[in-house]
Amino acid sequence: MPPIKSVSLSKTPASKKRPHHHGDLRVALIDAGVELVNEHGADALSIRKVAAKAGVSHAAPAHHFASLANLRTAVIARAHLQFASQMREQIKLANKDDPRAIILAALKGYMDFAFENPSLFHLMFGGFEKFDDDEEFTRASDLSYGVLSEICAPLLPGKAGEEGNQILVWSIIHGYVGIMLNRNSDQYEDADPAVLLELIFPDLPLRDPA
Amino acid sequence: MPPIKSVSLSKTPASKKRPHHHGDLRVALIDAGVELVNEHGADALSIRKVAAKAGVSHAAPAHHFASLANLRTAVIARAHLQFASQMREQIKLANKDDPRAIILAALKGYMDFAFENPSLFHLMFGGFEKFDDDEEFTRASDLSYGVLSEICAPLLPGKAGEEGNQILVWSIIHGYVGIMLNRNSDQYEDADPAVLLELIFPDLPLRDPA
DNA sequence: TGTACATCAGTGAACGCGCGTTCACTGATGTAC
């Protein structure tokens, strides 16, 4: 029995923008990179391992990433998307009329991301070579920084001005996370992040609601 | 003319504890490691490069460091010594009766070290494999942490208790430094660290002097 | 609809490199007598 309309059937999946061979190798390689880093550390990211994990030959990634630094930049960009979205998800759970609750929620998302993906966090902020002017990267990292500036907007400007508040809040959470990640793992394992955040931020001065 | 007392002359330098061949290769290798990291990044630390920099064969370090992680641990330990001493030097310049000035001074030392040795700073806190229970390492890093707990002692305990103050102060400076190091270098090059510190710490609540 | 051709993603072999580690060695130093 010959297939009826086999041509149109094969054309429909083609309209899904599936490129020539692999589904979307570029995306698959970045996925594999994120997994590799989380499983074996920031150093473990390599073109050959990423290719193996995606099930292609080690020469295939060259068609999508000109160098290891390009791949790394893309993985960090992807990490920023997840980072921002994890903060946004916590914000959604907070009372949207309580700016302080929103800040604490976002910072809980910040900490959760870092503690759940410590190696990825180190890759993002640990001084690894990346292309800071890559468009995909700047778009993604702007999403993260956007969350932070957004939640700080209701804060009363301090002596350091608007930007001072942002840097202060960001410094505290970034430093706290960095310190905790650097400790021997079992030393603070019973510390409850939410409680610690409350303790660290006892009274944030807010603007009068306009 | 035969040398008089040549024997005792040659014994005197021997009493300087100079080991067999090299002066003190272990120390020289750590020196070379610090230089390598500062010059070419935290990733550039390798047994072979360190040996080359110290002018010995690449098999020589094996007599002093069982593995790369051991060498790295020793380099980080050395970095902590410098880190602590840089904070102590700034503290010496401050009015010793002004606890707030002492805190700001120590944090200036903290920032100066990080900005002058960014790669070393990343090596110390960037999640690289090291032996946290190495005695030389714990002794050195305890010196750094000792400075931080010392300067925080005069602070009024907050809701998070004594330890909360320490974690808060440390988080702020650690996070601020981490964020600045992660930016494109020229973005904040005109920021005066001392001024920023003053802005970030407008009013630290101190204990009554007993 | 069918055919010829261009495009280009993925292949597999090969390259040279730097790496950590091992090994038998050598030669200077320290020690016992």
Place this chain on the structure above:
DNA sequence: TGTACATCAGTGAACGCGCGTTCACTGATGTAC
């Protein structure tokens, strides 16, 4: 003081490994006609 010996830091060759990168290729997809 002099001699024999033990110790051990440093040597140089060799190992196998994973790496990024290159290359001619092949074969599936997309397009022009």
